Amino acid sequence: MLRQLYLIFLLSCLTFTLTWAEDSGKKVKGRVCDENKQPIIGANVYWEGTQNGTTSDVDGNFVLEVKELPTTLQVNFIGYREQQIDVYDSSEPVVVALSEATDVLQEVVVVGYGVQKRRELTSAISTVDKSLLKQVTSSVESVLAGAVAGLNVSVTSGQPGASSTIRIRGGNSITGGNEPLYVIDGFIVYNDAEATRTGASGSDASLDPLSFLNPSDIESIEILKDVSATAIYGTRGANGVIIITTRKGYHGRNNINYSGTVGWSTANKTLDFLDADQFTALYNELNPGSPLPAPVQNYDWQDAALRTAFSQEHQLSVIGGDEVSRYSISGSYKKQDGIIVNTGLKRYAGRINYERTVLGNLLVGVNASGAYSTLNGLHNVDKANTGQTAKWAANTWMSVITTPTTQPIYAADGQFNYAPTPTSQDIFVRNGDQVVGNPISDLYNTQTSVSNSRVIASGFAEWEVVKGLKLKGLLGADLSNTRENNYSPSYTTTGLEHNGVASVGSKRTNVWQAEFTVSYDNTFNLLHHLTLLGGYTAQRTDQSGYATTVRNFANDATGYDNLSAASDLYSSTSEAYISTLQSWLGRVNYSYGSRYHLSLTLRADGSSRFAQKHKWGWFPSIGLSWNIDKEKFFRPNKYVSRLQLRLSAGVVGNQEIGDYQFAANVSPTSVPHISGGQETIAYYIQNQANPDLKWERTASYNAGISSEFFNSRLTVTLDAYYKKTTDLLLQVPVEHTTGHGTALRNVGSVTNKGVELAVGGVLVRNKNLNWVANFNIAHNKNLVTSLGNATSIIPEFEGATLGYISPLIITVGQPLGTFYGYKFKGIVQKDTDVSALPAQSINSLDPGNPIYENVNGDNVVDTQDQTILGNSQPKFTYGFNTSFSWKNLDVLITFAGSYGNKLYNGLATRLTKGSTYYNALASVADRWTENNPSNLIQKASNELTVVAESRYVEDASYLRVKNIQLGYTFPVKKITSDAKIRLFMSLQNFFTITGYSGYDPEAARNGMDEHSALYQGVDMATYPVAKTVQLGLQLTL
DSSP states (O other), X not given: OHHHHHHHHHHHHHHHHHHHHHHHOEEEEEEEEETTSOBOTTXXXXXXXXXXXXXXXXXXXEEEEESSSSEEEEEEOTTBOOEEEEEOOSXXXXXXXXXXXXXXXXXXXXXXXXXXXXXXXXXXXXXXXXHHHTSOOSSHHHHHTTTSTTEEEEESOSSTTBOEEEEESSOOOSSSOOOOEEEETTEEEEOOGGGGOXXXXXXXXXXXXXXXXXXXXXXXXXXXXXXXXHGGGGGGOTTOEEEEEEOOOOTTOOEEEEEEEEEEEEESOOOOBOOHXXXXXXXHHHOTTSOOOOOSOOOOHXXXXXXXXXXXXXXXXXXXXXXXXXXXXXXXXXXXXXXXXXXXXXXXEEEEEEEEEETTTEEEEEEEEEEEXXXXXXXXXXXXXXOOOOSSOSBHHHHHHXXXXXXXXXXXXSSBOOOOOTXXXXXXXXXXXXXXXXXHHHHHHOEEEEEEEEEEEEEEEEEEEETTEEEEEEEEEEEEEEXXXXXXXXXXXXXXXXXXXXXXXXXXXXEEEEEEEEEEEEEETTTEEEEEEEEEEEEEEEEEEEEEEEEEESOSSXXXXXXXXXXXXXXXXXXXXXXXXXXXXXXXXXXXXXXXXXXXEEEEEEETTSOGGGSEEEEEEEEEEEEGGGSTTOOOOSSEEXXXXXXXXXXXXEOOSOSSTTSOOEEEOSSOEEETTEEEOOEEEOSOOOTXXXXXXXXXXXXXXXXXXXTTTEEEEEEEEEEEEEEEEEEEEOOGGGTOSEEEEEEEEEEEEEEEEEEEEEEEESSSEEEEEEEEEEEEEEEEEEETBBSXXXXXXXXXXXXXXXXXXXXXXXXXXXXXXXXXXXXXXXXXXXXXXXXXXXXOOOTTSEEEOOTTSSSEESGGGOEEEEESOOSEEEEEEEEEEETTEEEEEEEEEEESOEEEEHHHHHHTSOOSSSOOBGGGGGOOBTTBOOSSSOOOOOOOOOOOBGGGEEEOOEEEEEEEEEEEEEEOTTTOTTOEEEEEEEEEEEEEXXXXXXXXXXXXXXXXXXXSXXXXXXXXXXXXXXXXXXEEEEEEO
């Protein structure tokens, strides 16, 4: 009887439990897809107001248990607009169609150490439009140009594989690094463009540090601009942060993708030089006693150096996964010839991403990218440490274009012509014959290459201990090895004087990173959303390298492969550094009722680059945002859909100053001393010790509005900011009794303030037609506010032109990139009353000579009359892109431009002189003569003096059509459901509107450090930019 009662009791309990479960839980089934009805895998489906949810499977299907009906489901996926769906019963599956996130407030974006809904952001973060990531481009920097308000990309060279200069909201430092921080798949990378320079002399352009990354592998790019977003990176975040996420696999789907392109490039612009008749007239005007005979042919050296350059690129990728894992593997090959002969880039690249869920709540994964790149480029002869000779020319390209058009390129036998002419410079004797260099031969035979192998790899494990609480660990390495090989044979211009010159260098940089974080994410009482982050990171950088230059080879057989074949050691250096960075970080994000949002961040960084008492820096930030559209008094309507206000403030630092600058470093001299017939190595103290060196600190403030109109068809984002960087590290004069002329001190300050506007619109969107347009514009005002006890600094240049004139000045009250020189007032004419003019120490006031302004009014024009001539800072930069698709046809057009920026034309400074030592620009044909009283071009003269002056400070404003891409997709579903073939054509850099007379208004080659704020805004012998046609095929199976 007792057993029967017990059994009845158990059955009753079971019946009650089943009945309660049936009453208290309802299963909602559904499917998540995109606007084309394709399934979205991994979409998040939540019961509104809770963290109870699930994800869609490989077919987009989901099952979610809710407590009661009716209810509301929240569905989101990165890159798509979040949807709220009301469910009244569970009898029929729910179909949720997500649209792409043109609504920026709803988009889920990647932030430092996590992801966040944009509507909960308190910071200024811009996302590169997905259509721009689908375009075919030559580099990551090409994708970024014009894509985001406040991000400025400047090319340093048109050479394939050359680096670019990137600034986010202006430059903060004068001598320190200004490049943004990159975070690639969670791994922190600082891409100093000088990292691919080894110290060897020869290479004109540095290899792009991001060349290892194939743009086709990128899934998303986020630009973190204000301190609320970047403070989580502390000392690394002063210059902004670019977060790059590469493509990941798909759960339950496998695809094979192939992409191939072929193309050809030509010079976007060529310059006009004096032809043979014009140069002969110039020469004979200056040398009437020994005139040149009438030329029989015009030799176009510029045309001989340029070519139609071909390129090809191929990529194969395999992407897929199952229910618990996903993978993405790709490999690519690229060969891009330069438009100047014997220049170009080769790259072999590979990538693998793999993730797997283990034991249900443990996610493990690995990300690895690697590449081997080789750049063959121009030979730089502008630097004083080359041990080579080339009169007037900054590089081998300038040697070509300055060669008189009366001089034959080839001899009668079809070989290169090395015979001197009356206009030849640098004449040498070889085997009893007088010879000169041939610049076209130099291009073909001078070996100048930079090779880099780089691997960035990381592995991570993320454990969800309980719902919302996650522990994550990441270990990674960035291994880079660069080698420069340069050889000038004994018959080339740069090798003639010393019977061949070789210079080789190597730099190895290994970065090791460990990162451990804990995060918590939860919603309380349907109103309070709290996310917490805490962590510790450590990074160690090991760098070593050497560079050697030797001369006087017995023959040219082995070149740089056998340095012992040379009898003259010109210079030899080596280096080794170890630096470490330890960091503690924390962040609190709190949201109340989806209306009010608070973000607090604190990071402490300890860097070995500073002495012990200044090793640690603390960098806090606060951010606030208010979603006005969520207030009860605000009723969304067809005109205003969303409205958000943001405020942020905080401090970040900059540690990119080099290693051990606080210590007195001892170094051997680069050239051995001879004592008693023996070579001896002498040592010297490079710098004065300063244990009080501390961080450059940037305080930043931002106010912004993010809004949507017309049912989210129009988005408008407006930001205003102010940044002040203090404790700038500058070389300041010290007492000569210290044995040094200058010492590094924290003395200066720089400010940046500006406004940014981004507008995006969905012009048309229906089943067959989709048309989207985006526009951005930004204004930044940069100002040097303090240089300590100094009022100005004049950066010193090297080379045959810029080394004489130094056209830049860093001065209080002016922006970085300020030009400095004489104000040109015209040309002395025959009837000019020179007695009424101030005397000039620069040149005599003879008819045909330039007149300069007496700025200080002392009636003498001398060095005291040099003054501000403008600056390279644009008044505003802008970008525009539009994408259009109709059925299977797609079109993308991108524009970029700037207004109000100046550029100093160093080439024109030299080539309008009217000298016969080198060819001149065609404008010299209109020079002053007694019968042609020009008031712009002075008379012909072999006087070698040149000065920085206002004639050569030119308006470099421009508008460029960066890319026009047209494609058509053919579905081939008979093979697989995803199979398709896309054919496309791309026109890059085809149209440019500018008033700049040089090769390119974006150019910034100065022969020194194109990425330093000290030298920006000078154009000297820049490799011309190319316009390119590409044809391509993309295949998906």
